Amino acid sequence: MPKSKYESIYQTIKDEILAGNYVHGDLLPSENEYTKRFGCTRNTIRRALAMLTQEGFLLPRHGRGVQVIWQPQKGRNIFSLGGIESLREAADRNQVSMKTRVVRFEERICDEKLSEQTGFDVGEHLLFVERVRKINGEAIILDTNYFLKSETEGLTAEIAEHSIYRYLEEVRGMNITTSLRRVTAEKAVKRDYRYLDLQEYDFLLVITGQVFNSSGVMFEYTQSRHRPDKVCFIESAVRKTV
Amino acid sequence: MPKSKYESIYQTIKDEILAGNYVHGDLLPSENEYTKRFGCTRNTIRRALAMLTQEGFLLPRHGRGVQVIWQPQKGRNIFSLGGIESLREAADRNQVSMKTRVVRFEERICDEKLSEQTGFDVGEHLLFVERVRKINGEAIILDTNYFLKSETEGLTAEIAEHSIYRYLEEVRGMNITTSLRRVTAEKAVKRDYRYLDLQEYDFLLVITGQVFNSSGVMFEYTQSRHRPDKVCFIESAVRKTV
DNA sequence: GTACATAACTTGTATAAACAAGTAGAAAGG
């Protein structure tokens, strides 16, 4: 449950947009109308609207109002880059069935080469998890995670089959706060061919990420390799008018 | 020049981080210290810091302070997905030489199929521009743009060789405000092989975008096809602590 | 009728202030 006012207002308005209450180009109710409806100040409303703007739902226009520019995408499964969302959460939102198979689950000690790749310190004890994600029956995604061993005590392969994030957040009470992601395209390697239904494709869309918890330590390095026809990543940006 | 206080504070602090005044993990001065330094309220400081957090420079930690988590990347040219930045601007920032060659510059009328792809209305008069970008001598990027003809009167092939955005903003006084971007990986097609130095690669990292001006009309559809070894896109995200 | 001023909206920026909640170190107690 959202704990703050602006978060619950954000969620409410977002739900209304996703439900199709507004068509592309419509103006939202004005900020003042929202203050009456939600019983709060303009600041709080503006904060919620700013989040939705950041995510590409809205286009505020000085003096006129706030326009809804969201339109549902079709064809590919959409994973928004705009927020930290686990694959499980994204799959639920896209209403697709996702099955996870853990193919490797072992402890590793970070060496020079791995440190270069992941950003962990040499000698650090890591938990290495490799998972295949089946979406609607097809093996589409190969997920590789390195977790800081010390922060993931109690994590089992069985839990990894479901949602690791849910475990870390709900059971261990960890707060995942910030992540940095890089998007690249890469040639398929042996492991991709071995585990994924690549069809005619010999390349993958790769999302690499470092995740920080609220203690400020980087506790996860992730690589997510996607068959390119089934996914796309969306992002919105707001240019500072110079 | 930044017109608002929070923008100039944002720029000042960002410059200090990029200049290397703080190393990975350092705490920034507290918000209260910044209010004294910049002579403004905490809200204004927080707004500037929020932007830097959004871009992945900072990790604020409740009760402790704001940690700098930025570290310079190496290897690939980085194009941040976090802001609307033209290729020319990104190239300047990465200090690489970029040459642009216009290979097509013609008027088109939007038909059914093009409308499906770009989101423009059928019958709309469009300006179609195709450009090859050479970075450090290699043809790396194939750029395809469809502009609303009515909004780009006076645009010539010669201007397109430089920066279209600079022209639109400085000469035509247009404000580019919001863009929606999709990231995918796609198989190379004939035109890619014809115009780009693809080397052994047979696929591309593709960024597709719709750009809205401050009048709220979508006035540009962009597709940018990149040889995958030379670029990567980075993005930061902040998870709402549930 | 057309042009211009005006009024009533809208969003954008900034200040000021209060309290909540997390952190860390000093002080006090055993």
Added chain:
DNA sequence: CCTTTCTACTTGTTTATACAAGTTATGTAC
């Protein structure tokens, strides 16, 4: 010496208010 308590910090949320600036429609003067 160790533990607990308190205090002084930090960031996080929210209210209230004021004014700036862009848009639109209305009404007035010509």
